[in-house]
Amino acid sequence: MNQNIQNLDEWFPRDAQGKPILTTPDQNYLGVVVGGSLSRGLQIRLERAQSVEDLAVGRYVVIHGEQKRFFCMLTDIELNTANIGIQNDPPDMSDPFLRDIYTGTVAYGIIHVALMLSIDEDNTPKPVKTIPAHFTRAYNATEKDVNDVFGHEDDIHFNVGVPLELEQTQINLDLRRLVERSVGVFGKSGTGKSFLTRVLLSGIISRGQAVNLIFDMHNDYGWQITSENGYHVKGLRQLFPANVSIITLDPESSRRRKASYDFEVKLPFSEIEPFDLEGLKSTMDLSDTMIDAAYTLRSVWDKKWISRLLEGRAEDLEYIQEHTNIPGGTMLALQRRLERFQRWEFLTNEPVEDSVQRIIHLLVDEEKSVVLEFGKYGNSLEAYMLVANYITRRIHEKYVEKVDKSLGDPSHEPPQLLIVIEEAHKFLDPRVASQTIFGVIARELRKYKVTLLVVDQRPSQIDEEVMSQIGTRVTALLDNERDIHAVLNGVSGAGGLREVLARLDTKQQAIIMGHAVPMPVVVRTRAYDEDFYKAILAGSPVRSNGDDARKSLGKGGKKRV
Ligand SMILES: Nc1ncnc2c1ncn2[C@@H]1O[C@H](COP(=O)(O)OP(=O)(O)O)[C@@H](O)[C@H]1O
Ligand SMILES: [Mg+2]
Known part of the structure; x- marks a missing residue:
């Protein structure tokens, strides 16, 4: 019994x-x-x-x-x-x-x-x-399931964080695929875009998958960044002194922050082309007739077109009135718009050493990443866009020339270049995207080895065609319906992800989808902290919580249900 x-x-x-x-x-x-x-x-x-x-x-x-x-x-x-x-x-x-x-x-x-x-x-x-x-x-x-899909860290694969509820394992991005098409990092303000971008760039630099040119609007990438809570984190130059160079538009700001920069960027007025202004149409409130006038002035006054317009000598203006069809009012309006250039100390009439040539040398010959600090000019969207358009146009020209000359021989090609811009929707707005260098780069795919990493909080305002060319989308919390739609649009299997995206944590969580991952994944982004620096510098796939996923796997690990 x-x-x-x-x-x-x-x-x-x-x-x-x-x-x-x-x-x-x-x-x-x-x-x-x-x-x-x-x-x-x-x-x-x-x-x-x-x-x-x-x-x-x-x-x-x-x-x-x-x-x-x-x-x-x-x-x-x-x-x-x-x-x-x-x-x-x-x-x-x-x-x-x-x-x-x-x-x-x-x-x-x-x-x-x-x-x-x-x-x-x-x-x-x-x-x-x-x-x-x-x-x-x-x-x-289980951990095994995730590891079967996301593989292990190696020279190409880089740990960006842990999947939801599976802390014992990690998500590894394929960095080669990441950089060969353009990348978008999206999310509301304060969701961790800059932190996440630094994590991605650290991976790319440490694995030598591309050189990066970073238009650093708010001094977020080069040297000693202060987080929201007031603690300091390292910039990329501090992490990779031999592979990253800082250059600056505002030497005083860089000195004040003790950022060790290589040189001060000076741009001559004479090198700015009307094409560089096209992308600033909405930002600077330039009409199409003003842009046409700029092209006409360029053909009459050659490289002196901006300085002579700003000087505004009576006989010059009269000459233009008589010999071109630019209406007087348009001429004056354009002059007024461009007057703000005179307040920007990095623009000069003096003959200067060609900063762009030096940047190209750093990127192509020394294979270094370059962080361009804007300092006080980061508050001026016009200055940010003008400089980014101008420098990118010239570098892209050089890349096209070099790639064409290499005749398909990879040993003569320049290194893969990733250009990082913030407030990307301003550059890639549907009204200007077709006329700017960034629109050109986004659309020509990887042909010339230049791709973009765009950081933005309003993806819905980016030109749809450009969005469709963004290979990998890393998206932190978005709460605007149109923005959510824009990032999910065109991603296969993304239909059901709406609810997931709208319910991410407010910080340090993101969905990664597209070219660099085998399937969409929600990650808690790797913390960018002392442990991260150590792991990156050791070059080994140590994770920030110090656990070894594979070891615990063997023992069955602690499973969370
Ligand atoms: N991966 C991360 N590691 C550590 N802290 C993070 C991380 N992501 C976000 N944070 C925290 O969130 C704050 C906002 O992140 P930030 O990248 O500045 O946001 P955004 O650029 O989207 O406005 C940071 O100051 C930091 O305290
Ligand atoms: Mg930011």
Whole structure:
């Protein structure tokens, strides 16, 4: 008799309080597929022991089909009942017996998942073209699942953070693929765009995957950055003194911050072309007739067109009146718009050493990344855009020339160049994108080895065609509906990600999707801190929490459900 009871207990195990344990032994088991489609995603009916409260959107779910594993992202959660009547007349949940009967049977949870990728028996990730059958079992992704998709850190793959709820593993970006097409880092102000961009650039520099030219509007990249909470973090020059050079438009600001810069950038008025102004049309309120006038002046006065316009000598103006069709009013309006150039000390009429030539030398011959600090000029969008347009146009010319000359021989090609701009929508606004150098670069793809890393909080204001050329999109929290739509537009499998994107944490969380990852992923971004510097400098894939994912994997690691 006694014996029998013991056996029964083995069949129906009880917890410390003597209550029957109803879970299946596998804590990761979520439930079974009960419906859905390839395009709209699948519905999974939750196992009764699974608490809906623990399931956050954005986490990975793996469905174990007969021949393959399907990787999905949780996009929505729903409470459902098998009996409509129960909604009008809920059972008495204070009775534990009734509660046990109802929960998970008549009333149950449904999770919605988007299909992202499948892995078959030979372990190669492939796009999903089929779906699992009814009642196939679904599980929380394990460390092994994630590692099978995101691989390990090496010369090309770089750890950017951990996936949701799977702290024991990491997400590795393919840096080669990252830099060969343009990259977007999006998110509201304060979500961690600058921190994340520094993490990405550190990876690219440490792995030598590209040289970077950073138009550093707010002194965020070169030297000693103060975070929102007042603590200091290192700039890229401090992390990679041999591979990064700082140059400055405002030497006083750089000196004050003790940033060791290589040289002060001076640009001669004579080198600025009307083309450099085209992208500033909306920012400087320049009309099309003013731009036409600029081209005319350029052809009459040659390289002196800006200085002579600003000088405004009576006989010069008369000459223009008589010999061109520029209306007098337009001429004066253009003159007034360009007057602000005179306040910018980096623009000069003196003959100066060619700063752009020096930048090209640093990038191409020394293979160094260059951070251009704007100092006080970072507050002037016009100054930022003029300088970025001008320098980028000249560097791009040089790159086109070099790549064409190399005749496809990679050993003669210049290094892959990534140009970083902030407030990117101002450069890539639909009204100007077709006429600016940044629009040209975004559209010509990787042909000339120059790509963009655009940092922006208003992706909806970026030209749609340019957006479609952004290969990898890294998106922190966005709350504007149009911005969310703009980043998800054109990404396959992104339909269900809307809810995920709108519910990211306000800091240090992002969805990465596109060219550099096998499937969209939500990450808690790696902290940019002392541990990060150490790991980067050691060149080894040490993670900031000091755990070794692979070691804990072997021991089964602590699983979070
Ligand atoms: N990866 C990160 N590591 C450490 N701190 C971070 C990280 N991401 C964000 N933060 C915190 O969030 C604040 C805002 O980040 P920041 O990059 O300046 O935002 P944004 O550029 O989007 O306005 C930082 O000052 C920092 O305290
Ligand atoms: Mg910022």
